[in-house]
Structure formats: C-alpha cells, structure tokens
Amino acid sequence: MRRKDREMDILFGEEVIDNSQYGVLSLREGDGVYSIPLSIVRDKSTLYFHCALEGKKNSLISDGDTVSAVFVSYAKVPNLFSEEELKEVAKNKNNITSKIYTTEYSSAIVIGKIYKVTEEIGKVNALRFICEKYTPDMMDYFSAAIDSSLSKTDVYKIEVENLTSKRKKFGKDREELKFMKKE
Numbered sequence: 138m139r140r141k142d143r144e145m146d147i148l149f150g151e152e153v154i155d156n157s158q159y160g161v162l163s164l165r166e167g168d169g170v171y172s173i174p175l176s177i178v179r180d181k182s183t184l185y186f187h188c189a190l191e192g193k194k195n196s197l198i199s200d201g202d203t204v205s206a207v208f209v210s211y212a213k214v215p216n217l218f219s220e221e222e223l224k225e226v227a228k229n230k231n232n233i234t235s236k237i238y239t240t241e242y243s244s245a246i247v248i249g250k251i252y253k254v255t256e257e258i259g260k261v262n263a264l265r266f267i268c269e270k271y272t273p274d275m276m277d278y279f280s281a282a283i284d285s286s287l288s289k290t291d292v293y294k295i296e297v298e299n300l301t302s303k304r305k306k307f308g309k310d311r312e313e314l315k316f317m318k319k320e
Contacts, residue, residue: 142315143303145243149317150302153245154179155270156210160247162186162295163205164197171197177206178266184247184295185254185263195291204251204295211243217311236311245302247295254292263292 138144154160160177163170173194175186184206188194198204217236218226226232254260261283268279306314314320 138301138303140303143305145302145304145317147300149304150245150300151179153210153243153302154208157208160206160208164194165202166197176267176271178270180266182297184249184297185266185292187264187267187290187292190289190291198251198253198293200252202251204249206247206295208245209242211241213241215239215241215307217307241306243304245300247297248299249295249297251293251295254294260287260290260292263294264290
C-alpha cells in the first residue's frame, strides 16, 4: 500500500466488510478479469455469497481459485469549509486538492481462495448469515425461503488469506486523521 498513513488494521477492514451494502468480486476470465457486485457476508475469516445455479460467474469459478473482493462502506466528498473560509483556504494551492477536491472513504480489499459450498447444512448456514445481514426483519420466513429455493441456489465461500483496509477521513479540526488516529 502506497499510502501507509491511511492504512487501517484488520478489525477496521472487517467492519468495512460488515457495513458494506455489497462487495465487488473479481475473477479471472481468460487473459482478463470479470468483476461483479454481490451481496457478501462475513463470518469470522470466511466470506459467503449466493447465486443461481448457472451463469457467467459460476462458469469462471473453480474450487481453490484465488479471487479478490473490494468493499467500500463509506464514501463522501467532505464539506469542510464555509464559502468565506473556502476563499482563504484556496489561497494555498496545496489545500485545493487535499481539502476541497477530495473524498473521504473507508475501504477493504480481500484476497482469498474460493470454494463452492456443497453440504446442505453449510449452504443453509451461509444463507442464514446472508439473510441476517440483508433482511434481518424477515427471518420468520427464512425456513420457507430455504424450502422453496435451496435446490435452485449455489453458495460460495471465500477463505480470506489477506485483508487490507484503508481510510481517508478528516477530524473535527479539519485535518486528515492519519496512522489509525481516532477522532
């Protein structure tokens, strides 16, 4: 990571994954890469997602392949200054890009090995994790959903081998929080 001052720890990366609405999975496709946004959930150091039994992504996955997934749980262009303050801040040209034309963010990148979950209990548990994250108020209907769709659903897991995370955020003093500094 080039910007070590923005590097965060593994716990932060796990929070980014847990708080992201989706992750973007990247798979090898011939000489290139195929990337797709998915509803991904984390259980300890394993990620899970589900999909239909057939499709492009399924055809590109082989057990044990190395894959990556990217997560962004927060992204916002900060509004640090009033109109009057902006005029003053802009006098220092270095501030223009670092404090005005910039984005705060929290991101994580996972590298891991992917495997198809084949045991029924493993599939059901993974789907439960997914539903608890994305539809927690609908868990009363989970068993019915499993009964109607388990045979039509593939589940994959990614065993995390490497997790890196990064943050750019400004504190109350309008200075960037660096080296894992908290507000």
